[in-house]
Amino acid sequence: MNRISSQQRKLVSLVLIILLLAPIVYLGAPGDGTENSGGLLAQKRNQYDLGETSLGDVDPAGATMNLVLLGLRGIASNLLWQQAVEQKDHKDWAGLKATVDSIVLLQPHFKQVWQFQAWNLAYNVSAEWDGVVDRYHWVKEGGKFIIKGTKRNQKYPELYWDAGRILGHKIGGADEKKTFRKFFLDDPEIEGGGPDLELNPNAKDNYLVAKEWFLLSCEVESQPGITQTRLAPVLFRSYPVRSQMDYAEARQEEGKFDEVTRRAWDIAFNEVTTKWGAERFASPAGWIVLEATEDVLKQLVKEDNDKYSLEDKKRWVERRQNMCGYRNWRMRCLIEKKPETITAHRNLYEGKRDYFSGEDRIAVEKKLFAGMDGMEKLLAEFPELEENNDFREECLKGVTLWQALRVDSLDGKGIPVNYPLKYLWDQYPDEAKQYAELLRSQF
Amino acid sequence: MSFDVVGFNLAEGVVHFLKVFGGVFAAALFFAFLISLLKYGARGAGLFFLGIGRGCSDFIHTSPKRVWAITVLTWREAARKKALFVFVIFALLLMFAGWFLGGSVDRADLQVKNYISFILKAITWLTLPVILLLSCWGLPSDIKNRSLHTVVTKPVRRQEVVLGRFFGFTLVGSVVLLVMGTTGYFWTVGQVPEEARKELIARVPIYCDSLTFIDNAGVESEKGKNVGDVWMFRSYIEGATKEHASFQYNNLDVDAIRQQGQLRLEYNFEAFRTHKGDINERLLCNLVIVNNKTGTRYLLDRPIHVQEFSNRASDKTITLEETVSYLEEKTFTDEQGNEAQGQERIKRTANLFDDVLAGNSITIEVFSLDSGQFLGMARPDLFIKMPDRSFASSYFKAIFGIWLKMLVIIVIGVTASCFVKGPVATLLTFGIVMVGTTFNKLLRDLTTGSVEGGGPFEASYRMLYHMNPSTEIEASPLTVVMVIVDRILVGFLWTIQHLFPRFDFFNMNQFVANGIDVPWEATLLPSISVTLAFVIPCLILGYFSLQLREMEAK
Numbered sequence: 001m002n003r004i005s006s007q008q009r010k011l012v013s014l015v016l017i018i019l020l021l022a023p024i025v026y027l028g029a030p031g032d033g034t035e036n037s038g039g040l041l042a043q044k045r046n047q048y049d050l051g052e053t054s055l056g057d058v059d060p061a062g063a064t065m066n067l068v069l070l071g072l073r074g075i076a077s078n079l080l081w082q083q084a085v086e087q088k089d090h091k092d093w094a095g096l097k098a099t100v101d102s103i104v105l106l107q108p109h110f111k112q113v114w115q116f117q118a119w120n121l122a123y124n125v126s127a128e129w130d131g132v133v134d135r136y137h138w139v140k141e142g143g144k145f146i147i148k149g150t151k152r153n154q155k156y157p158e159l160y161w162d163a164g165r166i167l168g169h170k171i172g173g174a175d176e177k178k179t180f181r182k183f184f185l186d187d188p189e190i191e192g193g194g195p196d197l198e199l200n201p202n203a204k205d206n207y208l209v210a211k212e213w214f215l216l217s218c219e220v221e222s223q224p225g226i227t228q229t230r231l232a233p234v235l236f237r238s239y240p241v242r243s244q245m246d247y248a249e250a251r252q253e254e255g256k257f258d259e260v261t262r263r264a265w266d267i268a269f270n271e272v273t274t275k276w277g278a279e280r281f282a283s284p285a286g287w288i289v290l291e292a293t294e295d296v297l298k299q300l301v302k303e304d305n306d307k308y309s310l311e312d313k314k315r316w317v318e319r320r321q322n323m324c325g326y327r328n329w330r331m332r333c334l335i336e337k338k339p340e341t342i343t344a345h346r347n348l349y350e351g352k353r354d355y356f357s358g359e360d361r362i363a364v365e366k367k368l369f370a371g372m373d374g375m376e377k378l379l380a381e382f383p384e385l386e387e388n389n390d391f392r393e394e395c396l397k398g399v400t401l402w403q404a405l406r407v408d409s410l411d412g413k414g415i416p417v418n419y420p421l422k423y424l425w426d427q428y429p430d431e432a433k434q435y436a437e438l439l440r441s442q443f
Numbered sequence: 444m445s446f447d448v449v450g451f452n453l454a455e456g457v458v459h460f461l462k463v464f465g466g467v468f469a470a471a472l473f474f475a476f477l478i479s480l481l482k483y484g485a486r487g488a489g490l491f492f493l494g495i496g497r498g499c500s501d502f503i504h505t506s507p508k509r510v511w512a513i514t515v516l517t518w519r520e521a522a523r524k525k526a527l528f529v530f531v532i533f534a535l536l537l538m539f540a541g542w543f544l545g546g547s548v549d550r551a552d553l554q555v556k557n558y559i560s561f562i563l564k565a566i567t568w569l570t571l572p573v574i575l576l577l578s579c580w581g582l583p584s585d586i587k588n589r590s591l592h593t594v595v596t597k598p599v600r601r602q603e604v605v606l607g608r609f610f611g612f613t614l615v616g617s618v619v620l621l622v623m624g625t626t627g628y629f630w631t632v633g634q635v636p637e638e639a640r641k642e643l644i645a646r647v648p649i650y651c652d653s654l655t656f657i658d659n660a661g662v663e664s665e666k667g668k669n670v671g672d673v674w675m676f677r678s679y680i681e682g683a684t685k686e687h688a689s690f691q692y693n694n695l696d697v698d699a700i701r702q703q704g705q706l707r708l709e710y711n712f713e714a715f716r717t718h719k720g721d722i723n724e725r726l727l728c729n730l731v732i733v734n735n736k737t738g739t740r741y742l743l744d745r746p747i748h749v750q751e752f753s754n755r756a757s758d759k760t761i762t763l764e765e766t767v768s769y770l771e772e773k774t775f776t777d778e779q780g781n782e783a784q785g786q787e788r789i790k791r792t793a794n795l796f797d798d799v800l801a802g803n804s805i806t807i808e809v810f811s812l813d814s815g816q817f818l819g820m821a822r823p824d825l826f827i828k829m830p831d832r833s834f835a836s837s838y839f840k841a842i843f844g845i846w847l848k849m850l851v852i853i854v855i856g857v858t859a860s861c862f863v864k865g866p867v868a869t870l871l872t873f874g875i876v877m878v879g880t881t882f883n884k885l886l887r888d889l890t891t892g893s894v895e896g897g898g899p900f901e902a903s904y905r906m907l908y909h910m911n912p913s914t915e916i917e918a919s920p921l922t923v924v925m926v927i928v929d930r931i932l933v934g935f936l937w938t939i940q941h942l943f944p945r946f947d948f949f950n951m952n953q954f955v956a957n958g959i960d961v962p963w964e965a966t967l968l969p970s971i972s973v974t975l976a977f978v979i980p981c982l983i984l985g986y987f988s989l990q991l992r993e994m995e996a997k
Contacts, residue, residue, distance in 0.1 A: 089674050091713075093752060094556045130714035130751040132723050176722050 077106045084117075093125060097141065104149070111156050114149030118142045122166045132176050136183045139174075142166050143199050150216075157228040160217035161239065167199065168210025168243050172250055181206055181250065207247035214239035233281050234290065234324045241271040245329065248336065255353070257346035262337060269333035277330070281320060285312035290326045292317040328388075335382055344374025348398040355401050356442075365409070368402040372420040379424070392428060393435075395421050400435045447822050448650055448962060451948075451969040460976050463941045467980070498986065501600045509599050510606045517611020521577055532569060555642045556754060558634050559838075559956040562627040567845050567952075570623065571876075574616045574849050578856030579872055581608050582989075583865035602986040605857060609982070612853045617846065624842035628835065645837035645960035646709065646756060648826035651690035651807075659685050670715045670817055677713055677819035682726070682811035688818075690807045690825050691735075697800045699829065706763040706795055707828040708807070713819035714751050720813055725749050727812040730761070732769075736802025741769040741793060746812055756958060760828065767793050832960050840961035841951040847974045848949040852876060855944075858981040862988035879943040886940040890933055898929025944973050 004012070029039035036043060080103045087096040100117045107113050122142020126135045146163045153159055171180045184206040187196045195203045202209075218237055221228050228236060248264035277291025285308040287300055297313045321327055335341050348371030354364045375395045378385060385391045399421050406415045425432050472495075479487035479494075582604075635643060656667035656678055667678030667688060680686040700706055714726045727746040733739070743761070750758040770788040793799055807825060811818040855875055859868035878886070888894045896902050896912035904925060905912065916922055948969040951961045961967060 090676075091674065091752065092556075094554065094754070095560070098557045128752075130716070130749060131725050134752070175719050179723060 073106050077103060080106070088120070088125070091128065093128075093138075096125070097121070100145070104152070108152045111149075111153065111158060114146055114153070114159055115162055118146035118149065118162060118166065121145055122170050132179050133183075133188050135176060136180055136187075137189060139166065139170050139180065140187075140196060140199060142170070147199070155220065155223070155226055157217040157221040157226065157236075158230045160213050160220055161228070161230055161236070164210040164213035164217065164239060164243065167213060168207050168246060171206040172210075172246060177250075178254075181254075184209075205247055205250070207243050207250060211240050211243035211247070214243055232323065234320050234326075237279055237281075238276055238324055238329075241268055241276050242329075244268040244271055245333065252345055252349075255349055257342050257349065262339060262342050265333055265337035269330070269337050272326075272330050272333050277326070283316040283320065285309075285316040288313055288317050288320060290317065290321055290324070291330075331382060331384060332388075335378060335385070338378075340374055341378060344371050344378065345394075347371030347374060348394060351398065352401060355405070361405055361410075365402060365405045368398050368405070369420070371398050372402060376420040379421070386424065386427070392424065392431060395424055396428065396432055396435050399425050400432070400439050403436075404439060448648075448965045450964040451972070453968060453972065456969070456972050460972075463938075464976075464980055494990075498990070501602055501986070505600065505603060505606065509603045510610060513599070513604060513607020514610040514614060517581065517608055518614050520581070521611070521615040524577070555635055555639050555958070556956045558631050560952055562631050563841055563845070563952040563955065566620065566623045566627055566842070567848075570616060570619050570845065571849060571852060573619070574612060575852050575856055575872055575876070576869060577615065578608070578612045578853045579860050579868040580865040581612065582857065582860040583863075583868065586992075601989040602982065605861060605982060605985040605989060608857050609854060612857065613850060616849045616853065620842060620846055620849065624839065624845075628838055631838070632834070642754065642756065642958055643834040644756070644958055645832040645834055645955075646958055647829040647832055647960045648709070648823070649692065649695070649829060650823055650826050652693050653691045654820070654822045655689045655691070656680060657685075657687050657689055661685070663689075667820075668817065670819070672715070672819070677821045677824070679715060679817040679819045680809070680811050682816040682818065683814035684811075686811070688809045688820050690809070690822075692806070692827065693735075693804045695800060695803045695805065695827070697796060697803055700800065700827070701796045703830055704765065706800070708761045708763070709756065709759050709826055709828050710747070710749075710761070710809075711759060711820075711824045712749050712751070712809070714749050715817040715819060717815050717817065720816060725751075726816050726818065728818055729810045729812060731808040731810070732799055733806040733808060734799060734801060735804040735806055737798075739793075739798070740772060741767060741799055742772055742788065744768045744770050744790060749818065754958075763795055763799075765795050767795050767799055769793060834955075834958075837951075837955045837960045840967065841955045844949045844951040844961070844966070844970055847970045848946060850974050851944050851946075851977050854978050854981040854985075858985040858988070861985040862992060875943055876946070879946040883940075883943060883945050883947055886936065886943070890937040890940060892933070897925075898933050900925045900928045900932070944977055945969075948973060 025039065027040050028042075030042055035046060037046075080099055084096055084099040084103065087093075087099055100121070103113055103117070119142065122139045126138035126142070129135045129138060143163065143166045146159060146166060150156075150159045150163055167184075171177065171184055174180055184200055185195055185203060186193050190196055195201075200206075200209055217228070218240060220226060221236065230236060244264065245268045248261055248268060251261040251264065273291050278289055280287045280289055286304040289296055289300070292314070297310055297317070301308060301310050301313060347367045351364050351368035351371055354360075354367065372395065375391075375398070379395075399419075402419075403415050406413075475494075476488070476491050479491040481487070483490055632640070632643065655663045655665060657663050658667075667680050667686070669675070670679050678688075680688055708730075712728065716726075720726075725748040728749060729746050730743045732741040732743070734741070743763075747761060753759060769791055771791050773789055799805070809818070809820065809825065852872065856868060856872045859871045863871065885894075889898070896905055901916070904910075904916070904921075905914075910916070916925075948966055951966050951970075954961045954966070
């Protein structure tokens, strides 16, 4: 029989509770986020970056939702994914966005959700709409969604990279790029004009904003213990400078041949050679760099204690350079940053524009000729340019227009035997014929 | 709208109900008679008729006072069981819903849809489970606590117990729904962004009687071109060709339109581009109103920009005033004597009511104008708008839809609890509700044979031999057997499907969310009919079940 009284039983229970509380406090006391604060679990969580806060911003709504669902989070997510697919098929865009928002509340640290749905909104949903303003709206939705993803997950370089891709590639590379790029600076949905501050707080060009996101992706990737699985490192690290080049190129496509454009190429060249080119990449022959001079490679061999030969290093440098087209990008920047290149581009661009707008034939002919002449000089200095498709297209199209003017010229002399870029014209007869036919089809 | 709105034929429905109800009732009487004969011998016949007579007498002598007493008792019990705590959950949902809904879409017009869908879904999913549990556990717990034993010894008839329970739970549900519905209404109106409040309306559409597609050769068909969209809801017409869609409206109430002073048309076409075209311009289409009586064609003098997916009614409304400007397509013969049409268009005017709508029957032809681009449309995509009604009217109709659904659940729950215990009654009711909500279309498709792959036997055969549904099965004696067995099974399924209420009629949320008035013929009338069709037989079944139930059993 139990001989202790009720009061004694209560006291024993109290003592036992206190005794059991001690290990709980020791193990589970919450920390304040600093090292060695809190209980053992908090310290371990901090040490291995397992806490919600160390992954990114904590969303109270998502945390509540997960708590309320207990163990049913997986089932709820599955149902929501199914619903999202159905809503997309049935073109219920508002419903789709709401469902996607619910999915990320349940799976805030599942990288693929952010990537898949951001792409879905920016590329697939936007393409479904007919009005260009509507299409831009959904590209923005995709952009905002992935940016939200980067805030919730600060340790996934891929998400930052995806943000750069949507803002750079989608806005600057879509069929509607001309309009989208304008909207990026002057959004039709913003009352009073100006950019959408959520995407473009400093009113910059879309490629420059994309560059910032690519830089962030590289920065996150550089942190210890973080890797990305999106691209080979040499390619992944090229994106900031590639965005800089895209920016300069986009300006040229829009007919802006000024010092800003030249300067943009100059910055790109510096970044290619001193940043991307100077970064160390792992290879089977140890560390290598893409901007590999003899001295730099010898230094690397030395650092590796002669474990790999200089020849090995050179071979792997060449392979990596081929992989990412390093030499091509380097040469492109080198050529484009020259003032004479800018002038040649401008002459060909304006010659073409004036040709189609029916400007004075003699002036147009002069501009085209000057452009061809400038390009010929560049070709003489950089013979590798001949292999560049874009370069050939620009030159041969200029020659086509110039020839068309010469054929009907008032002086009656027709096309002279020798003229700038004749070598290129003769060397690529199929392409020349194709452009001549294209011009004929315009009239 | 992303679904077709099809009218409900009440007369056909009533006849169908009488057939099913009569058949089942006759079968039940026959089996009851047979069982009483088997159980009691010749005395059974007398007992059977006595039971029937007593039943009739009980129903005739139902006392509203006693029914009301049990109704009040049910209300008190529900309150004691903390059923009204459901309000707390509802309040919590409303407090935090803004977190989830507010920033989901930046466009205010698209947000409206989300808010309305949320509130109506929240009300549905909070009230119905509570009511389901209450109705299924009421009588069984009475029996278990022996309180029903006390009640039935009093001069209370069994059907009064069933009716009292039914009205009691209905009262509880109605109060809950009324409070939630009213709160939800004010919450929605308050939450919707200021600039989108004007979208909180109930448009009253008159849909066309038929939609046909006419191809380049003038051949009419039910479907237009398929552009490969996974969603087959819309059919497409090609731009800058003779292809067009023809929306036929008969028996128009021209006097009502005349009172409105104008004819308002709303369209919701979808664009499909095969090439970029002018990306800064929306696709265009022409509308031709054809008076079916006179055959006169009125080509509206301005093409329409296709405002795809916009949720703003003002974007997609075409208003024709009393004097309509139109282009007459003049037919003339060319130099070779060939007849050509549409070569010359002369601007003219006509009176909307006396010319264009004369005879109360028109056809609206839609032509896409951009070469190589396609326009998609379905029957609800072009409608005549009558004067708008208030948002409250359509919102509370949707609440009424939830209320009707609740009535069906209560009556099924109470009836089930008359012959089985609480947990079984809950499962049974839940099963019926789930089948009625989710699998009803599947059941109908199976019974009408519109599901590929045949009946159960054929489907099993195909699965066994890894044959896809479109592969033809070679004729053999087995296929004959298969067809016969499947026919019997499908016939059985046809009968069974009537035991499940068609809850798809009750879902009025989509109308409200899309700013469309909840239609009487397509939704309200069938919902009321289905509710009545279940309430009457279930009460009879409940009465007899309780009559036969052993009250001492726990």
